[in-house]
Amino acid sequence: xxxxxxxxxxxxxxxxxxxxxxxxxxxxVKIREGERERIQVFEGTVIAKKGSGISETFxxxxxxxxxxxxxxxxxxxxxxxxxxxVRKGHVRRAKLYYxxxxxxxxxxxxxxxx
Numbered sequence: 001x002x003x004x005x006x007x008x009x010x011x012x013x014x015x016x017x018x019x020x021x022x023x024x025x026x027x028x029v030k031i032r033e034g035e036r037e038r039i040q041v042f043e044g045t046v047i048a049k050k051g052s053g054i055s056e057t058f059x060x061x062x063x064x065x066x067x068x069x070x071x072x073x074x075x076x077x078x079x080x081x082x083x084x085x086v087r088k089g090h091v092r093r094a095k096l097y098y099x100x101x102x103x104x105x106x107x108x109x110x111x112x113x114x
Contacts, residue, residue: 008054013076019046019058021096022089022109027060027073028081039081042071045089045109047096061099063107068100088112 019025026043044062047070051057054076061070073080089109099107 011054011076016075017083019049019083019085020088021046021049021094022091022112024086024089025060026084026086028083029073030079030081043086044069044071045096045099047099048094061096088114 017025023046024044025046026041028039029042031038031040042060042062044060046058047061048059049056050059056075057072058075059070059072061068063069088111090112091109096109
């Protein structure tokens with residue numbers, strides 16, 4: 001078991017992004033297409049966080065061309081280049097799965113006043 005913990009410690013990122021549920025963020029994701037690599041930006045609302053340690057993930061949702069798209073990103077993945085905070089959301093729940101059923105303005109979250 002100690003060998004697994006050592007491997008997990010080496011894979012942890014030094015700077016973990018401070019994101020919370022309800023935040024709108026931009027994630028720079030490394031995409032490999034054959035020999036080439038490029039950075040693609042995925043912007044959306046954090047609807048869930050899950051796990052801890054090396055297996056910690058967060059789920060981001062956005063609506064693209066009228067279709068809801070959700071992606072799950074591991075926080076410590078080498079494919080996640082960077083995370084930028086766009087705006088803070090004011091929420092009272094740990095999981096925002098109810099946003100899946102909402103359309104238009106009903107799916108918007110209030111902004112947290114700092």
